[in-house]
Amino acid sequence: MRTEIKGLNEECGVFGVWGHEDAARITYYGLHSLQHRGQEGAGIVVSDREKLKVHKGMGLVNDVFNEEILDRLGGTGAIGHVRYTTAGDSDFINCQPLLFNSQTGSLALAHNGNLVNATALKRQMEHQGSIFQTTSDTEVIAHLIKRSGYPTLKESVRNALTMVKGAYALAILVENKMIVALDPNGLRPLSIGRIGDGYVVSSETCAFDVVGATFLREVQPGELITIDDDGVHVDRFSLSTNRSLCSMEYVYFARPDSNVDEVNVHQARKRLGKQLADEAWVEADVVTGVPDSSISAAIGYAEASGIPYELGLIKNRYVGRTFIQPSQALREQGVKMKLSAVRGVVEGKRVVMVDDSIVRGTTGRRIVQLLREAGALEVHVRISSPPIVNPCFYGIDTSTKGELIASTKSIDEIRDDMGADSLSYLSVDGLKKGIGRNDSSPNCGQCLACFTGEYPTEVFPEADHPYDKVMGGK
Template sequence: MPAEIKGLNEECGVFAVWGHEDAAQITYYGLHSLQHRGQEGAGIVASDGENLHLEKGLGLITEVFQEKNFDRLHGRAALGHVRYATQGDGGYDNVQPLLFRSQSGGLALAHNGNLVNAQALKSQLEAQGSILQTTSDTEVIAHLIKRSGNLPLNDRIKQALSMLKGAYALAIMTEDQLFVAQDPRGLRPLSIGQMGDGYVVSSETCAFDVVGAEYIRDVEPGEMLMINEEGIHADRFSAPIQRTTCSMEYVYFSRPDSNIDGINVHSSRKRMGKQLAQEAPIDADIVTGVPDSSISAAIGYAEESGIPYELGLIKNRYVGRTFIQPSQELREQGVKMKLSAVRGIVEGKRVVMVDDSIVRGTTSRRIVRMLKEAGALEVHVRIGAPPIKNPCYYGIDTSTTSELIAGSKSVSEIEEMIEADSLAYLSVDGLESAIGKKEESIKHGHCQACFTGSYPTEIFPNTLHPHDKEV
């Protein structure tokens, strides 16, 4: 989602193919399905069985890859990545997959998430003589694997993974093997699918539908899968811990046609809207959602409340990530190039505006103003998640409390700031209930640290921003 419309960005999306003649091309289409997870850079590494070949660049997947880019990407295996920078600079060197070559062969890595002990590991590696070429925490993983001695590669990877703290959905490819791993709490989604005799790995299941793959299962927390010509071999590098998938994957990041832990994202968002209508009812004429991720919750709110759902806000599909802004005045009006209020729908109406989050508050205020300028009599803002009060250290670009309006202001103060006639958030318990569970017997929870301040892992002091207190 463009940063001009929403205040949150997730780190990236991972996609890989093993055992298909058109592996690189399929990876391209898979990454296109995951474009919402990262828009700053994209890359694909392909293996022809003897060598690894890399093509990557800054920009959207359609900007980075043209037909000529695939001339070198031959082979039956490929690993791809789309990136939004949360750790490391947004430059070319940090675009993944990262590819490393040595006398023993090549190693390509693609990673979704964030390591909370990355700085400590970097200091340790540099003290032992390593020279880091990027500012990405993903490079740390490659150095740890290489420094694990003469063990078989799968054991070296397991040993390296045991040293990592934080969130990581990780894919590692050599000339003849693909390794897939999930952190011990499963904070970021990662799934396995099958395509003919080959296999597909994706951060979201929506990509399987696009490329014609059949979903097999999710990668389990603390699990490492080794995929090669003999098939899939499952191993563990960590004892099972209760899964705590990031709640914001359901609220905002994932596409509505994806399933996470067997739960459909659209259905979860509808339940959030229904729960929100129960917790925060209001007298109004229409309900509208802020495109795109809030539409499902808005539909749920309308169904539960009995207030008609209308397209009161329209998103311009043809505006790119950036556009010419020759003056400060036009920069302030930039949101209008992304969203438009439908005067014929909202004029003279009391509007319930459903959104998924308020991060800094500036965009919400502009949308409320836009609706009122289009003739809305009242704008009641309803948020399908609890207030985001705490930084995320697991791959979302909210690293300081000072960036978060709910970290320092009450709901009534935020209501006044965004110029809403009323404001209400979904409760923490309401969110957990709305997300749901596939099976009651599965030990499963969700990370709600950004709402509650209760982090599922240790947070290392050098991970924290100077303005934040140590957790």
């Protein structure tokens, strides 16, 4: 798992297995591969064909599970989840998968993403008598499924998904099947693989390599896929689709060894770095990247610029993620604990420091200071994405413009605030070219809203959902 140091909070990770005699352990290893997508909580729900069993808790996968617990989770079907809080409080009750029991059977859900109309839907259902046990928007989906009144689970899920708006890569488990779905914009990645005679689903393909699964296909926007003992059954809940895959999956979130929509993440990041060198070359002695997600882009920048790449920054891998700390003061202290500059590399040198993004600017300021304290003569900051000037409502924790330094300050002001000698960002066109997805749409099938303000769906800040507009309610 990579331990990042910036203020960009990730979404979550979903993993599922059907038709394997040791589903819980396969899911455990799958969640390890997705740990970079969430570190606040982890959980697994298993089906033994008669009932669903759950274990979940706060912390890392290794903290939540051990051999004894996995022994108790016997079954041939499972879904798992690693969580970073994007909607709902950070506490045990919101840990996923969420498990619900009723007279007609049990239902477990694991969800990556964020619903932009969850507050309005919840308000309507509470007016009609529903009682919610969590503050997670995932519970809204469960209520919609159980309230639908349709005779089959597939019909109930299809009906529920026509009512929700936003981002969701969804895995649902009942006693005799698993259902997966992806929102009509395909904002989050989700893939299906084969393991022996069974199947796996995962937010990222890197997990397939770890558990020994073979990639089959990506779940497409608007698809509703049932996996049971008879195989994989593909259906749709939405015919109106507009692929808008989150561009930050390539820039920052996904692991370098994952393929997202048939594009390798490491290679995409190298191309972003090369494009950045074409757009913002500077005379320097050494290129270094901020560990870990910026290393690939830094290598690309070095190759394109002809400036040698060196490990100018080293990370202590035995410290937790700074962005989950409760205060900015602790977050900044965490940067000091996690990173150190290599004096032998940067002393007396003009350094190009490549990073993938700037969110609040505090981490970048501290890293520039580290390099100067280690003797760097100049520090030129190069960012392998455009300025983040708009909030994300789809599962990344940047909910207001006020949190984003690029929305309130010019590039020159950010440069001065960081104490850098120069600062340049990658252009939006450079981002699309560097990612290199083959798509004829103007945005190349990507969501670029945090850079351009052009959202693929109608969005409302969670604190200000206009109920009448969203639900037609009174």
